[in-house]
Amino acid sequence: MSTLVINNLTLRIFGRPLLENASLTIENGQKVGLVGRNGTGKSTLLAAIAGDIPIDGGDILIPNRIRMARVKQEAPSGQHSLIDTVLAADQERSQLLYEAEHIQDAYRLAEVHERLIAIDADSAPARAATILAGLGFNEENQQRPVADFSGGWRMRVALASTLFLNPDLLLLDEPTNHLDLEATLWLESWLESFAGSALIVSHDRNLLDRSVNAIAHLHQHKLSLTVGGYEEFIRIKNEKTLQQNREAEKIAAKRAHMQSFVDRFRAKATKARQAQARLKALEKLPPLQAVVEETSIHFEFPQPIELPPPLITLQQVKAGYGERIILSDLSLRIDPDDRIALLGANGNGKSTFIKLIAGRLKPFEGNINYNPKLSVGYFAQHQLEDLIAEHTPLMHMQTALPKATSTELRAQLARFGLDAARVDTAVQSLSGGEKARLVLALATRHNPNILLLDEPTNHLDLDAKESLVHALSSFEGAVILISHDARLIELIADRLWLVNKGSIQPFDGDINDYRQWLDDQRKEANQHAKTINGTASSQKEARKERAEKRKLLQPLRNKIRDTEKLMNKYALESKKLEEKLADTDLYISAKPEEITALQIKLADWQNKQNEAEELWLKLQEELESNQE
The missing domain is CATH 1.10.287 (Helix Hairpins)
Incomplete structure (x- = not known):
């Protein structure tokens, strides 16, 4: 049976068509990734399915029995604890519990208790705690008020509340935007085991390959469904493109041959009928069109001059903010060919370490030694907010490189897909992805020997992420990367450093080993909470054995x-x-x-x-x- 049927849907925003007679069917248990270029209407479609905005034509059909859930756009707030906020999302359970305490009618009371058993109300606190833990909230934080947390962390609570409902149809719009790698990996696993249907807008390639079983492509105001993950979708799409291009070439050749015949013999009486017949056949040919697809953005990092190792050494470094120590006893070395990804939950000190290496943070103790000729390129999300809204990318680059010519400035911006039209557009009119590309262009203007990238993909679409992967693969300098994108880490990093409990240590293994390590950590925490005798030590031994094997x-x-x-x-x-x-x-x-x-x-x-x-x-x- 179908969970969702979209039939000949027309959807417009301010008169601009987003979908025209588009159709899509999602079956029970089917998890679908919704992809398309930025601005094509993916988020608007989710809003229409949720009933938040009206449609201009067609139907969105959801059976009455289907329970639908969508993450609220506004972050929760108030003095309620995180665990209570998540539990309150299940309004039916909350209402039933209220009735169970206050109702006097014995028959109704029996119905209430029967329904509480049916929805497994007793296990709800444990389920809520598990989801919050997976999204990065420890037991202590779960008891704190929502108001204690920043906007990004509160959006995690909103996501937890939606997942807790365990709906029949789940609508998710960029669910990994506010997550770190650890929470993203947990969400992938949760979605894999989720029994309901889902429609997920995401730029996370790993999530689209591991957690969905079909891809819906919103393109040219239509929806098309391809069974399989994103990799399979790309394979089939490329095959269709090649086939269409070959067909276009055949049509072009046939059209040219016919036109040649017509042109040569149109005026000759003996050939007039043939010429007219060919002319009519020519008119019946399909229109000659290339595959209409925007060209992919091309990234190119400027290549650095070669420097001898090491680039940077740290000796017994201690760092933090104010009087708070975040990292200590750091004795590390970074060489020209290092490709390092920093692992560890948010708040453990990954960004602190990047700022330390970039020279934006002074150490409390110890020494940091740089190669005298070292040039550092530093990218961080807060730099997008530092851009001047009224200035254009060209003006920003002129300020950063006052001695450069206009040609040199435009060439540096062009390395990151900022063409002639965009370089003269005010920053306030640029998309989030275009602003991120501007910051990358600014960060690399001095041909850095080392790139320090703190969540570089947050505002990039799938194609732009692929371009970033190719550019980083071709870059001949060192890279230190923080990212919640597991695929980016797999493709770029050849060393993993774990930032945990105030220290940074090499992690022996790959991302799959790290998944297992995180799973072990969660199991150990659960066992500790349950205080099961003897189990904690066996878990520790198993973890130690895996570490030795790695x-x-x-x-x-x-x-x-x-x-x-x-x-x-x-x-x-x-x-x-x-x-x-x-x-x-x-x-x-x-x-x-x-x-x-x-x-x-x-x-x-x-x-x-x-x-x-x-x-x-x-x-x-x-x-x-x-x-x-």
């Missing part, structure tokens, strides 16, 4: 990482030679023996690439075998 496998992971670097190097060299050999001018200007030498060199690079790929597969199989 440590043993680390040399193998290092070999895989080194092999990946070689594969990328060989592929790049092969590509350069292929492009050179594809240039027709080469065969005019070069001698035959020079061309032969290039072909031999290409074959050599390709052989090396094949050998590296075979080694990578062998090492990967060995790693998977050991993990099993």
Whole structure:
């Protein structure tokens, strides 16, 4: 049966069409990711389904028995504790509990108790506490008033309240926006086990691959459904695009051939009938259109000058704010080829460490030594708020680089997809993603040797995130990354540092190991809360055993990482030679023996690439075998 049916829906905002005769069906238990370019109307569609805004035509059909839940746009507030706020979201339970205490009618009282049992009201506090813990609130915080927390944390409470309802149809709009990596990983797992239907707007590629089983694409005012995760959607979309392009080429060739015939023989009496017939056939051909798709944003980080290691060393550093110590005993080293992701829940000191490295925060104790020629590029979310609303991107860049020419300023902005139209647009008229790209352009204006990125993807859509991944992969400097995007970490980082309990330590393992570590931590906390004798120690031993296993496998992971670097190097060299050999001018200007030498060199690079790929597969199989 269907949970939601959208039939020939038309939806307009200020007269601008967002959807026109669009249709979509979500079956019971189906979890659908809703994707599309920014501004196409994804959030507006959720609002229309929730009944918050009127529709201009068509139908949105939801059976009466279906319970729907959507995260409220305003953050909760007040003096009620977090746990009570979440429990109060279930209005039926709250009403029944009130009646159970105050009602006098014995028959009604029996009905109330029967219904309380049916909705499993007794387990509600434990369920609410589990959800809050998954979203980053420990037992102590759950008892504090909502008013004690900032807006971002309160939005987590709003999300917890919605998940607690366990509805038949769940509507989520960018649910990971206010979450850290740890809470994002928990939400992915929660959604995987969620039994109801869901429609989720998200720019989180991992969530769209792990937690949904279909993708709805809002494009050109229509909705199309593809079964599978986002990776499968992209594969099918690319295949369709290639097929449409091939068909367009065939139509173009056929049209050109027909037009040629018509032009040649239109005036000849003996061929007039054929010419007219072809002219009519020509008119019946489908319109010649390329696949209408906006070009993807292209990012490019300027390459740094090469510096000897280390770039930065920390010796017994202690740091914090005011009199509060956040991090202590930091003795670390950062080299030019380091790609480090910082793990750890919000509030543990990840951003503090980034500010420390960027020179925005002075240490209480210890020494931080920088390479004298080091240039640092620092990106943080608060920098978006520091932009001057009335100034254009070009004006911001002129202020940052007063000696640069207009061409140089525009070239730096163009590295991050800010074209001629956008560079002269006031910041207040830019989207969140465009502002983020401006801050990236400003942060990298001095060709940094190290990029410090604190949640760089918060305002970027899926395509922009892919561009960022490619740009970071090509960047030849060091990277230190904080992100709630697990996929970005997997693709960019080759070292993980855990920020926990005031210290920073290397984490032996990958993101999947970190998922398991988080799960172990939660289980241990639950066991501790339940005070089950003997279990805590066994959990600790199991965790220790897994940690030892990760440590043993680390040399193998290092070999895989080194092999990946070689594969990328060989592929790049092969590509350069292929492009050179594809240039027709080469065969005019070069001698035959020079061309032969290039072909031999290409074959050599390709052989090396094949050998590296075979080694990578062998090492990967060995790693998977050991993990099993």
